[in-house]
Amino acid sequence: MTKTSVKLLSLVMAAALAFTMFTLAGCGNSKSSTSETKAAESTVAPTTVQATADSASEYTGKKTGIVIDVKDYGTIEADLYDELAPITVExxxxxxxxxxxxxxxxxxxxKGFMIQGGDPKGDGTGGAPDQIKGEFAQNGVANNLSHTRGVLSMARSAMPDSASSQFFIVHEDSTYLDGQYAGFGKVTKGMDVVDKIAESVPVTDNxxxxxxxxxxVINSIRLK
Known part of the structure; x- marks a missing residue:
């Protein structure tokens, strides 16, 4: 069965290929599955939401705290924005x-862009069983959370409703992603851990x- 690779384009390619960034594969049926799933039926989301946030204003709606424990690096605490991207957060x-x-x-x-995780295969081709509605402006959802430093957002394929488990944390402002990817929260503590990961982990290519x-390794993610 054909596999497509879950990829985030590098900053060098961002200007020319912003619309195809964060390409994700069809997701496996379980953590150990190697088969590709068909796209899940899209859950209809409202085209407008009451609680929005952008670079100039803070989100004021319901929040859910999480703690990401990263082996040998430390913990990252973040708030999920329940009312801004309800399907994504749920x-x-x-x-x-x-x-x-x-x-x-x-x-x-x-480095200077993002750290991406949440793939059970660890190679960019895996995901959770279900794919979800992409909660971003180009997909008809009023999500104004700008991709500034510390924002959590969902990776996806070129298909708007293809996100499942892979997410990324923005290392430095990447606002050219706004309207194309579903931001759903922001780091509140532990950006030094994000910095350490982004700046010290060796990579094999651009x-x-x-x-x-x-x-x-993500030891765990827990709700606060």
């Missing part, structure tokens, strides 16, 4: 409660590929 919380992320890794790292032995 899916992420479900995976956290199932301990889906425990033992997974950050498999793709680009695309941020990290060999298995060098991938930072």
């Amino acid at each position: 899916n992420f919380k479900k995976l956290v409660e199932e301990k889906f992320y425990d033992g997974l890794t950050f498999h793709r790292i680009i 695309n941020g590929t990290v060999t298995k032995s060098n991938q930072p």
Whole structure:
């Protein structure tokens, strides 16, 4: 069965290829599955939401705290924005409660851009069983969270409703992603850990590929 690779384009390619960044594969049926799933039926999301946030204003709606424990690096605390991207947050919380992320890794790292993780295969081709509605402006959802430093967002393929488990944390402002990817939260503590990962983990190419032995391990993600 054909595999497509889950990829985030590097900053060098961003200006020319912004619309095809964060390409994701069809997701496996489980953590150990190697088969490709068909796209899940899209969950209809409202085209407008009450709580929005951008670079000039803070999100004021309901928040859910999480703690990401990264082996040998430390902990990253973040708030998920429940009302801004409800489908995305609910899916992420479900995976956290199932301990889906425990033992997974950050498999793709680009200094000055982002760190990407949450792939059960660790090579950019895996994901969770279900794919979800892409909650971003180009997909008809009013999500104004700008991709500034510390924002959590979902990786996806060229298909708008293809995100499942892979997410990324923005290392430095990458606002050209706004409207194209579903931001759903922001780091509140531990950006020094993100910095350390982004700046110290060796990569094998400009695309941020990290060999298995060098991938930072997510010990756990827990709700606060």
